Amino acid sequence: MIKISNLTHAYKQADHAIVALDDISLDIHEGEFIVFVGRNGSGKSTLAKHLNGLLTPTKGTVEVDGMGTHLEENLWKVRQRVGMIFQNPDNQIVATIVEEDVAFGPENLGIPQGEIRERVDDALKSVHMLEYARFEPHLLSGGQKQRVAIAGVLAMKPKYLILDEPTSMLDPRGKREVLETIRKLNSEQGVTVVLITHSMDEAIYADRVVAMDCGSIVLDAPPREFFDETKLLKEIGINLPPAALLSRELKKESYDLKKALSIEELAGTLCSLN
Amino acid sequence: MLIKLKNVNFTYMSNTPLAQRALENVSLSISAGEFVGLIGPTGSGKSTLVQHLNGLLEPLEGEVLIEGKKIGGEISPLLVRQKIGLVFQFPESQLFEETVFKDIAFGLRNLGYPDDEIEGRVRKALAMVGLDYFEFKDRSPFTLSGGEMRRVAIAGVLAMNPSCLVLDEPTSGLDSIGTREIISHLERLNREEGLTIILISHDMDEVAHLASRVIVMNEGKIEFDDSPRRVFSQKSDLLKIGLDIPQFTSLLFMLKEGGLDVPLALFELNEVKNAIVSALERRFS
Structure with missing residues (x-):
């Protein structure tokens, strides 16, 4: 489990400090698929960097399987357990051959x-x-490079x-490939996934969706309940997934629909109306 | 005709073993006032194409004409770059001055414009992206939100004062508010100021909503060049080359397969809702 307790993070400026995270507490359980959403500057990326000790708390603690990230001696182990993937695949690939790039991490860990060989192939x-x-790597598409970075x-x-x-x-194909890969790693291999995104159609596949605003967590719920909070979501600048938006409009036309989150779900519901 | 490409071929590192063909016999014309969406998978030649529009790249074969004049021969690349404004991906990473005013004025100063004209142009450019001159001119670009920084870069x-604005993924990485701000200003600049816009995007919904013409590139060639409704009806072709169709269009395809009599190429919430409602009414009557 990753346990975040009363985490505050302030970025120091020349004459003042900017509070990016304000007293956050949250548990991330093993095997979960959690999606973080929120507008630019809401603190999502700062929070992500705390999960493997790239940043350390100004106040409060982050513990990965009981190891606090504020202790230097824990960082090596924490970073083996918590892997990070960023936006731009080009910045994350260091070697000139795909398999050498994938081997870079385990080589540094001193694995025999x-x-x-086995780990790279797997x-x-x-x-x-x-x-x-x-x-x-430079011969690969963006989606392929990002999958190499994940490997x-x-x-x-x-x-x-x-x-x-x-x-x-x-x-579009790169997005589909990467999202499918992430979902499979979670459902088939049990990897705990924390995904930050602006794309609400990626959020609908999560176990929990967490919305951040101004450095705080303002909503934390399973997708179906999460996207019911339309008023709050509007205030913090979060769109509904297109299928949810449309099913809400159709309900206004007095069609008795249960709310759909994905396009597939909405199509199924509409075709079976009678 | 504002922009005309005639049989343009381009190869990176030509005459070397690493030669890579990027554009193959590309011909197209873009008239003043058009809003063109340019889509294609990574590596399909979109960025190479737009770099030909303002003389950053020269065709290996064929020619590029701006207002009927050939770049390099009858019109200098320097002048072309003022007429065809190129906004790269993540343009905010190119902001560097101390204030918003100085950053926007940088290009004009380099061209030797007098101070009073520079001020007028900076004012107008900020207004065009919906930022208040007095509120923003003295601020450091680095204290702005992501969406604001990007709008300053576009300003x-x-x-x-370009005749055509070319934007490479202008909303990527922005939240929904920042995205909406950029989109609404692009719409307005095109509609009210008559600015020609070429938009590169991986977001099919965005392209369907904004563009009046969609050009699809694949492997250096133009695969489709037609209205959004016609292009996004080509579901299987687009999926095959790694693209997609707008989400509501996907829904309509599924409904049709499920036996509902709906049109396919609709994109906007209201038109899709109305189409579904009338299809359901027909079914139940």
């Missing part, structure tokens, strides 16, 4: 050669990139995977 |  297999093992993190065998807007620079 | 290009 034979096991590295990691590439789970993101469906094994056939590209000998490719040069590089998986090869460290993390329990927790934190992804900060991993699809925002990708084309 | 820097608008200050050059």
Whole structure:
């Protein structure tokens, strides 16, 4: 479990401090798929950087499986357990061959050669990139590069995977590939996933959606309940997923629909009306 | 004709073993006042294409004409760059001055405009992106929100008074409020100021909503060039090349397969709702 207790983070400026996170408490349980949403500057990315000790608390604590990130001696272990993926895949690939890039992490951990081979193959297999093992990364599409970056993190065998807007620079196919990969890692391999996104159609697949605003958590609920809070969501600048928006409009026309979150769900409901 | 490409071919690192074909026999015309959506998978040639529009890249074969004049021959790349304003991805990363005013004025100063004209143009450019001159001119660009920073960067290009604005993923990474701000200003600039806009985007909903013409690129070639309704009816072709169709259009395809008699290529909430309501009424009557 990642346990966040009364976490406050202030960025120091020349003459004052900006509070990016204000007294946040939250538990992330093993196996969960949590999505964080909120406008630019709401504190999502700052929070993400606390989950593996890239930032350390100004006040409060973050504990990964009981290890506090404020203690220097814990950071090495914390970062093995909590892998991070960022927006731009080009900034996250260091080697000139895909499999060498994926091997970079485990090599640094001092894992024996034979096991590295196994981990690299497993990691590439789970993101469906094994056939590209000998490719040069620059020949890959954006979605493929992002999946290689995810494989590089998986090869460290993390329990927790934190992804900060991993699809925002990708084309439609890249988005689909990366999102499917993330969902499978969670459902089939039990990796705990924390996904930060502006795209509400990615949020509907989560176990829990957490909305942040001005450094605080303002809503934390399963998607169905989360998107019921239309008034609050409007105040904090969060759109409804298109299917939810449309099903609300159709309800106004007095069609008796149960609320749909995905397009597939709404299509199913509408076709079975009688 | 504002922009005309005739049989343009371009290859990166041509005459080397690393040569990579990026544009293959591309021809197209864009008239003043159009709003064109340019879509295509990563590596399909979109960015290469738009860099030809203002002389950043020169075609290996073929020619690019701006207002009938050939870039490099009859019109200098410097003048072309004032006429065709290019806003790159994450343009806010190119802000660097101490104040919003200085940042927007930078290009104009380099061109030697007098102070009073610079002030007038900066004012107008800020107004065009919906930012108040007195509120923003003395602020540091780095204290602005993501959406505001991006609008300042766009204002820097608008200050050059271009006839055409080319934007590469102008809303990527912005929240819904920042996205809406940018989109509404682009709509208004096109409709009210008659500014020609070419928008590169991976967001099919955004393109369907904004553009009156959609150009689809794939492997360096133009695959489709038609109205949004016609282009986004090509579901299987678009999916095959790694693109998508707008979400409501996907829904309509599913409803049709499920036996509801709905039109396919609709994008806006209200028109989709109305189409579904009347299809349901027909079914139940």
